[in-house]
Amino acid sequence: MSWCEIKNLQSVPLDEIPQLEYSSxxxxxIEKISEGxxxxxxxxxKLKDCVALYIVLADDEQSKLFAASTLFSEGGSFESITPEVQSFHLFEREFYEQFGIKPVGHPWLKPARKGIAGISSEENQYEFFTMEGEEVHEVGVGPIHAGIIEPGHFRFSCHGEQIYHLEIELGFQHRGVEDLFLKNKNKPEFLLNLSESITGDTVIGHAGTFxxxxxxxGETDVSRKSIIxxxxxxxxxxxGIHLGDLxxxxxxxxxxxxxxxxGAMRTKIINSTMAICGSRFGHSLIAVGGVNYDINKELKENISQTLNKLEEDVELAAEVLFSSSSVLARFEKTGVVSFETAKEIGLVGPAARASGVALDVRTDHPYDGFTLFPVHKLTLKSGDVFARAYIRYVEIIQSIKIIRELLESPVEGELKKPSNDLLPKRFVVSMSEGWRGEIVHAGITDEEGQLKRYKIKDPSFNNWIAVALAVRNNGISDFPLCNKSFNLSYSGFDL
Amino acid sequence: MFDLLKLRIRHGKQAIPDIRKAKVMEAFRGFPIIDETRSWNGGVGCKEICPTGAIDVNPLRIDLGKCIFCGECEKFSDGAIKFSNQYRLGSSKRESLVIASSKIFEEFDNTAIEAKKEIHKLFGRSLKLRQVSAGGCNGCELELNAASNVNFDMGRFGIDFVASPRHADGVVITGPISSNMAPALKDAYNSISEPKIVIAVGACAISGGLFADSNQINRKFFDEVPVNLFIPGCPPHPFTFIHALLDFLGK
Structure with missing residues (x-):
């Protein structure tokens, strides 16, 4: 057996993950990737005197995941996969940065996150890609940006107004989240709160995945009521977020x-979340074993009225927005990511769907309520700012319908079931479709049933490179628009 | 064209008319009411469950500068801790944020923020702020953005966020201050001309919050620079932010 075949959320004994020689x-x-x-x-x-590398591949059509591992001695190296499969590029950089195992032949080896220990300080210097030539000039932006947003450094190589290349240096937000997960492994409530703060705009997404x-x-059971x-x-x-983005x-x-x-519509939606759990972003709603707050009959009625009004409002506002020639002139053909590029770099979420890549964890690897109510995947083709805006509109309408269906479905069971101790030496992959795209957490427990590794991947990890590619050959004044059309997380990437 | 008019009419007036009288819904967790007589074991269970170490016992007290308002302690307190929906939580003194049963909301509300004459004179009509996220998770950032949206419309009080520290009268800090952001935050602060104010927003900025134990944060900035206004929450509600500023400016 060269792969351990699992499903989303299926925990398996760690021993069942095959350990292979790296070359094989x-x-x-590469064989699996070529199969799709x-x-x-x-x-x-990190093991006692070596480093284990875990790799999980997804077969989205079959709803299957394939896991395997390999061992490296400390200070070792391996032949980079990136030259053949580009979507590995950042994963390899991150692995190198965290464990010092070098991907030989990696075309763009530099820190994934600014100034984080793990590799020698010499190699930790971030060298920007530079361009030379008459009238080629550089524009540096950040880490602090003009608006109220998170920090990151952007460096543009421009010719006049035109962007030739953009390089994005991240890591300014690094708070040591993965280390904190292990440091506080005995405090489940703390971990849940921490997962809510991986990125504060995806509270339900990350907390639910965790x-x-x-x-x-722990093979803890949850009620139908709580998953709904x-x-x-x-x-x-x-x-809420899609409305804010529009x-x-x-x-x-x-x-x-x-x-x-x-903006006004968004306020009403996040206030509905507050009516459920007391927080506009959904803090404290999710618990291990269920949820902390119920949606009673009155609340149900209120949410459904809010949604009815929202549906009419959003359809009217979208009609106005997407038929305004001044808007279309800026949205259309700006920041294009082609289907091929999206596939090649491993784009996920609404940004991928806007480029025609039909990926949606809710359909491909269903979890929670999506096991009961299948979600139809929606895609657009043009991959420009327009498509990334329009896909948000259609997803809002789709989500309204999903919630309506869920509100009407009969609910029974308790809110929260007692959570069991974690089983020793297990491995699990938890995937979900956050509003920004595919969230993947992976957990490994030790002999005592305590977390010994908790790995987090926010969709921003896949998608930042797309921002850099999308702005090429666009005017630098279109950068804010392109950037917003992806709306990626800095803290989710930097961890 | 007709659709546009229809949209404008449907939109109507969204601004909350009198922010000073506005209420938030019951579900919101704000100022905690502490009734120690009801605590069966002095709140030890609450202290243990608190993720940020905001709770201490003998007497039972909550530090709003650390509290992330998750409400876990409420469940273990046997009625000794109850979060009310009072959202006015800002304070100009760090020590005022520690709430015990002796302190009722009205007392806190009347004393926590000191409106100074010189502040009113300097910034009462116009306060421009530069926001710096230093390890913030985007929760506080979203709520600060919301403070200027069509509903909360903070601009009506002459309070705005500006793009450059050179145009600002003060800095609003969110996040626990990641080591990688510490130099940039200092630069931004130094770029603001005197007199200037410092506002710490959210549990992370005030105390490090959930990240207080991380070795990737660097909070030296706060050893060197005094904070004029603390705004608790995780994240703070836009009302909390706006009210604290209005009190601070003596408006």
């Missing part, structure tokens, strides 16, 4: 009607 593993990875699989996790774990991973590692509440909350989160995109092209009307 590499051949098998893609990489979803690639992370190391809770399901822990439930799976979780799913409603995750779709409310998606609607508002911001309209604002970025100075279309103030869109800016204010979508």
């Amino acid at each position: 593993l590499k051949t098998k990875i 699989c893609r990489v979803v996790q690639f992370f190391g774990d 809770a399901r991973a822990i439930e799976s590692l 509440i979780r799913t409603i909350a995750s779709e409310l989160e998606r609607i 508002s911001a995109l309209a604002g970025d092209v100075a279309y103030l009607t869109g800016n204010s009307s979508f």
